Every structure is written in C-alpha cells, then in structure tokens.
Amino acid sequence: MSAPERSPLQNSGPNLVSIEVMRNHSELFRAECMRLILESDKACKRMQNDDNKRLDQRVRDIQFLKKELEVKLEEIIVEIDVLIALQGRVAMALEACKEPLRVTVVCLEERMKRLPSERVHDDVDRELLKEREVIEGVASLLQRVLEQITEQIRLNRSAKYHLEQDLKEKFEAQCIDNSCAIMTTSSIKNQQKFKNTLNVLPSLTVTPKQWENISEINITKAEQQKTNSLSLRALVESLLEQTTADMQKQVQVTTEAFQLNVQEIKSSKSQMEDQLSKILSEFASQQRIREDLLVAITENEHFLSLAQARLDVRRQRPAKEQCHDPAQTQLLAEVQQLTAHINRLHEAVARSEEEQRTLVRCQLELQENIEIKASSLYIDEVICSQHREPIIIHNF
Numbered sequence: 001m002s003a004p005e006r007s008p009l010q011n012s013g014p015n016l017v018s019i020e021v022m023r024n025h026s027e028l029f030r031a032e033c034m035r036l037i038l039e040s041d042k043a044c045k046r047m048q049n050d051d052n053k054r055l056d057q058r059v060r061d062i063q064f065l066k067k068e069l070e071v072k073l074e075e076i077i078v079e080i081d082v083l084i085a086l087q088g089r090v091a092m093a094l095e096a097c098k099e100p101l102r103v104t105v106v107c108l109e110e111r112m113k114r115l116p117s118e119r120v121h122d123d124v125d126r127e128l129l130k131e132r133e134v135i136e137g138v139a140s141l142l143q144r145v146l147e148q149i150t151e152q153i154r155l156n157r158s159a160k161y162h163l164e165q166d167l168k169e170k171f172e173a174q175c176i177d178n179s180c181a182i183m184t185t186s187s188i189k190n191q192q193k194f195k196n197t198l199n200v201l202p203s204l205t206v207t208p209k210q211w212e213n214i215s216e217i218n219i220t221k222a223e224q225q226k227t228n229s230l231s232l233r234a235l236v237e238s239l240l241e242q243t244t245a246d247m248q249k250q251v252q253v254t255t256e257a258f259q260l261n262v263q264e265i266k267s268s269k270s271q272m273e274d275q276l277s278k279i280l281s282e283f284a285s286q287q288r289i290r291e292d293l294l295v296a297i298t299e300n301e302h303f304l305s306l307a308q309a310r311l312d313v314r315r316q317r318p319a320k321e322q323c324h325d326p327a328q329t330q331l332l333a334e335v336q337q338l339t340a341h342i343n344r345l346h347e348a349v350a351r352s353e354e355e356q357r358t359l360v361r362c363q364l365e366l367q368e369n370i371e372i373k374a375s376s377l378y379i380d381e382v383i384c385s386q387h388r389e390p391i392i393i394h395n396f
Helices: 016-096 098-111 123-182 208-314 326-388
Strands: none
Touching: 016 098, 016 123, 016 208, 098 123, 098 208, 098 326, 123 208, 208 326
16 A cells, blocks of 8 residues: 655645644633633622722721710710719718707607606607608608619619620721721731631621621610619609608698797796796785784784673672673673684684695695796707707708
C-alpha cells in the first residue's frame, strides 16, 4: 500500500488550522475571563454597596432605639430624683409626728396627777385621746407610705439599670457597625484579627424582631414604673395634705378644749372665791352678833339680879305688909320675863355657835375646792400649755 499523498504546503510545517483554533480559543477564554472579572468586580461593588446600606440602616435603627431609650432613661432618672425628694419629705413628716405625740402623752400623764375629785374623763381628756389616736394613725400611715416609696424607688432603679445596660450594648453595637461601615479592603490588610473571618463568625441567636422587642420591653417596663411612680406621688401628695390638715384640726380642737376648760375652772374658782369671801364676812358678822348676844345676856342677867334682889328685900317687910301689891306683881312678872329673855338669848348664842361651825365647814370646803381648782388650773393652763405651745404642725 502506498503512502497518502500530501501537498507541498502541508509538508512544509505545523498544522496552522489547529494553531488558529487554539488561538481563537485562547482569545475567547481571555474575553470570558475579562467578563468574569468585570462581573465579579461589579458584584463585589454591588454587595459592598448593599452591605453599606444595610449597615447604615442598622446604625439608624440603633440610633432610633437609642434615642427612645435615652428619653426614657432621662424620664426615669428625673422620676427617681423626685421620688427621693418626696421620700425625704415623708421622712420629715414622720419625724415631725414624734414631738406632738410625746406632748399629747405628757399632757395625759400630767392630767392624771389631778386630785381624785378632779380626775374626770372630761372633754379635754377625750380630745387628747383622740389627738393621740390621730397622730399615731398618721405616723403609721406615713410609715407605710415611706415603705411604698422606697420600693418604688427600687423598681425605678431596676428599670434604669436595664435601660442603661441596653444603651451600653446599643452603643457598643453602633460603634461596631460604624466601624464595619467605614472598613475598606485596604484598611484591613494589616489587621490580623480579620483573617479567616468567614470561618469564625458566631451563630446569630437573636432575630431582628427579638432584638427590637428587648428594647421595647425595657421601655415599656420603664414607662410602667414611671406611671406607677406618678400615681404614687399624687397619692402621697394628697395624703401629706390630708394628714397635715387632720393633725392641725385635731390639735386646734384639743387646744380649744383646753381653753374652754381653763375658762370653766377659772369661773368656778372665781365663784368659790366670791363665796369664800362672803362666808368669811358672814362668819365675822356671826361672831359679832354672838358677842352682842353675850352682852345682852349679861345686861339681862343684871336686870334679873336687880329684880330678884328687890323681891328678896321686900320679903323682909313686916308680915302684915306682905301684900301682893302691883309692885310685887310687877317684880314677879319682870323676873319671869327676864328669865325667858335670857333663855332665848342663850338659845340664840347656841344657834350662832352652830352657824359659825357650819360657816367654818363651808369655809374649809371652799378653800379645799379652791386649792383643787388651782391645782387643776395650773396643770391645764401652765404645765400643759407650756408643753403644747411649741407644737406647730407644718405642711410637708
């Protein structure tokens, strides 16, 4: 079999057709590579642009929530400060109850020192007991209010803490996202910590909705505590006003009861002193009339002695002259009348002495009662008044 026939051109060198095919293929590959490079560059730039937009949006979302958190934090801080100031006012009001209560108890104890006849459950005692009850009730109420304010301050501080922690984390996240937004390929060449980032990304456990809800929950809790705090403050303001008014009213009523009782004691004491003066005057008059009666008895006895002497002398007349004449009759009648007068005068002296003894008993009774009234008056007008004078129920 003979060899195939070849043209002279074919026998002169390499296969040009194959080379042409290879060259065309290379050109096509280069064109494909250029297209791939352009497409990849475009995709990278688009993705980087999208990343920047997402990061910018994320930063704006964080800033929005931060603003709401900051506003709520400022409100809760102001509310805490206002509550602390109110707590101080309530504490002062509670402390201010101690002195009026002490004075009220002292006044009750002092009035127990009155003499038994004066130790009655009068209006002053009733008002003092009511005053003690009012002050103790106010103190108990203020103590409970103080505990409520303390608890509300704790709750407000808890809400403040969670807001601050949320803000702190938002600030850190914002700083990180801002850093990410300004990063470029050239800015991370020398940062070893960004090497192999794709291999060390942590798993994301919080969804965007959950992330937003965390702040919403903190804001809602803070708003709720602020609302509770406002309600508590309004209640406390009303209680402070009402309790102050109740104490002021009761103290005034008790003071008026003291004043009325002092006036009654003074009036009674004055009446007894007037009666004592009259009794002493009457006793002196009774003494004078007794002395006059004794003088009259003496004078009558002298006249009786004279009449009896005349009768004795007339008995010495001669027997025939023993006549029951008018003179004898007159002398006998005179003796009888004088004896009757003297007896009546003695009876009058005895009655005068009895009247004097009665007057003395009245005098002693009046003097004793005047001393009792003076003692009661001193307790109410001097001792209790001095104790109560410094009491001033302030508005807190």
